Amino acid sequence: MPTATKTEYEPVIGLEVHVQLKTASKMFCGCGLQFGAPANSLTCPVCLGLPGALPMVNRQAVEYGIRIGLALNCQIAHRIKFDRKNYFYPDLPKGYQISQYDEPLCFDGVLQMPIHDQNGNPKVCTITRAHLEEDAGKSIHMDAGGPGGGSTLVDLNRAGTPLIEIVGGPDLRSPEEAYVYLNTLKRNLSYLGVSDLSMEKGSLRCDANVSIRPRGQEKFGVRSEIKNLNSFRMVRAALEHEIRRHTEVLESGGGLRQETLLWDDEKQETRAMRSKEEATDYRFFPEPDLATFDVPREWVEEVRSSLPEMPEKRQLRFLDDYKLSQQDAVYIVGDKALADFYERSVALMDDPKKVAAWVVGEVTRELNDRNAEIADLKLTPAALVELIKLLDSGKLNNITAKEVFHVMVGNGEGALATAKKLNKLIEQNDSAVDAIVNEVIAEFADKAVADFKAGEEKALGFLIGQCMRKLKGKANPKELGAKIAARINGD
Numbered sequence: 152m153p154t155a156t157k158t159e160y161e162p163v164i165g166l167e168v169h170v171q172l173k174t175a176s177k178m179f180c181g182c183g184l185q186f187g188a189p190a191n192s193l194t195c196p197v198c199l200g201l202p203g204a205l206p207m208v209n210r211q212a213v214e215y216g217i218r219i220g221l222a223l224n225c226q227i228a229h230r231i232k233f234d235r236k237n238y239f240y241p242d243l244p245k246g247y248q249i250s251q252y253d254e255p256l257c258f259d260g261v262l263q264m265p266i267h268d269q270n271g272n273p274k275v276c277t278i279t280r281a282h283l284e285e286d287a288g289k290s291i292h293m294d295a296g297g298p299g300g301g302s303t304l305v306d307l308n309r310a311g312t313p314l315i316e317i318v319g320g321p322d323l324r325s326p327e328e329a330y331v332y333l334n335t336l337k338r339n340l341s342y343l344g345v346s347d348l349s350m351e352k353g354s355l356r357c358d359a360n361v362s363i364r365p366r367g368q369e370k371f372g373v374r375s376e377i378k379n380l381n382s383f384r385m386v387r388a389a390l391e392h393e394i395r396r397h398t399e400v401l402e403s404g405g406g407l408r409q410e411t412l413l414w415d416d417e418k419q420e421t422r423a424m425r426s427k428e429e430a431t432d433y434r435f436f437p438e439p440d441l442a443t444f445d446v447p448r449e450w451v452e453e454v455r456s457s458l459p460e461m462p463e464k465r466q467l468r469f470l471d472d473y474k475l476s477q478q479d480a481v482y483i484v485g486d487k488a489l490a491d492f493y494e495r496s497v498a499l500m501d502d503p504k505k506v507a508a509w510v511v512g513e514v515t516r517e518l519n520d521r522n523a524e525i526a527d528l529k530l531t532p533a534a535l536v537e538l539i540k541l542l543d544s545g546k547l548n549n550i551t552a553k554e555v556f557h558v559m560v561g562n563g564e565g566a567l568a569t570a571k572k573l574n575k576l577i578e579q580n581d582s583a584v585d586a587i588v589n590e591v592i593a594e595f596a597d598k599a600v601a602d603f604k605a606g607e608e609k610a611l612g613f614l615i616g617q618c619m620r621k622l623k624g625k626a627n628p629k630e631l632g633a634k635i636a637a638r639i640n641g642d
């Protein structure tokens with residue numbers, strides 16, 4: 152029987168990311184923004200969509216939008232135009248969302264990723280566009296048994312929150328690449344200080360579009376759009392599932408249709424929401440309540456000059472100036488606050504690699520243990536540097552330095568003060584150390600000492616440990632070892 156060669160499929164993925172902007176007020180009214188405020192307490196006639204209420208554009212939101220666009224290497228539009236996107240949903244009080252349709256604020260950008268494509272070139276993703284829009288309110292579905300049993304309540308606090316929708320090109324070729332894209336995008340946005348970027352609180356949201364095509368074919372396949380993705384891990388899992396499903400359908404000779412799906416994380420599968428053919432026609436048209444207005448180039452350049460050094464550049468500088476390993480540079484730069492902390496420490500102690508080892512090592516361990524960020528620790532660059540210097544000068548050893556560190560990050564005091572308080576400073580009192588060494592050698596004369604004399608190196612470690620215990624850790628193990636060996640060998 153002739154063996155049919157199986158078609159190999161290649162996934163094509165494009166992501167749409169919504170970012171809530173951390174402005175003082177909403178996109179088109181003066182209402183404040185606060186996650187978790189009492190329901191409907193942050194509302195006014197504009198964001199409630201009452202007849203006759205007129206929107207006004209929030210300048211800070213536009214500026215944050217420009218900031219994001221520039222950070223993603225986009226062109227910035229010369230004028231701002233808003234459009235109405237019409238649909239009906241209980242949490243959309245006006246019956247339309249003010250968005251940008253044919254003239255997005257930002258377009259034609261790129262995101263450089265820290266990975267390589269199939270041909271070994273640095274992977275670059277296009278940012279098709281990034282436009283401004285307003286968020287909808289929130290529908291809250293009440294549990295059948297509880298208060299408001301089984302009904303749906305609406306909270307309009309979120310309605311009118313400024314959003315930037317970042318539409319990525321169909322450039323990603325695997326769920327893993329999509330995962331890296333999201334992490335890289337989030338990292339870059341975190342440098343801008345324009346959003347909380349919390350998927351948990353909904354200030355960062357992602358819809359994933361995916362199709363497959365026979366490898367080598369240029370034309371894209373039929374895509375599905377997946378919603379209800381609450382973490383980057385879910386995005387990756389949903390894409391893996393959907394690629395498998397598409398492959399099975401095509402391999403069994405079936406056809407796909409373009410549709411919108413919801414991810415069910417419990418069942419680890421997608422389910423249909425609506426198909427695009429029967430989807431609403433949004434009847435976009437220019438927002439008549441808002442005039443278009445110009446975006447002066449001077450404003451754009453002013454925003455550009457206020458951008459921080461972005462991670463790609465900073466990483467290269469860390470490699471060049473501090474001679475860090477690629478891995479350490481990528482890691483430290485991944486968190487702006489941590490990278491700032493690192494650089495402030497290096498400014499106090501000209502040993503970038505040693506400081507990096509502490510940041511990547513103990514500092515990170517502490518952050519992970521506490522599930523905290525560097526700002527949450529009571530650790531200053533000066534205190535960290537003081538600690539490293541105590542270690543260098545032999546006043547602490549590797550073990551006591553870590554002990555002092557873990558106390559220090561919680562008490563906000565300096566390294567020396569903490570070491571004294573914990574009684575960990577190594578006393579340079581040789582006679583006290585000598586006395587302990589003699590004591591231990593006498594105690595283990597016919598055991599470890601004899602073994603060491605017989606050439607068993609391990610025995611020395613045991614003797615060091617015994618001395619260390621009696622000295623309460625306040626000694627340098629290397630010096631102790633030398634002392635013990637010298638005493639035993641009689642020189």
Ligand code: ADP
Pocket residue numbers: 163164165166167318319320321322360361362371372373374
């Ligand atoms: P729509 O107007 O329906 O939202 P867009 O053209 O704006 O569609 O694309 C939305 C997202 O879908 C983009 O991120 C894009 O990269 C992605 N996309 C478009 N076509 C495909 C496809 N065939 N396969 C995978 N992703 C796609």
Ligand code: MG
Pocket residue numbers: 167
């Ligand atoms: Mg779209």
Ligand code: ZN
Pocket residue numbers: 177180181182193194195196197198199311
């Ligand atoms: Zn309002």
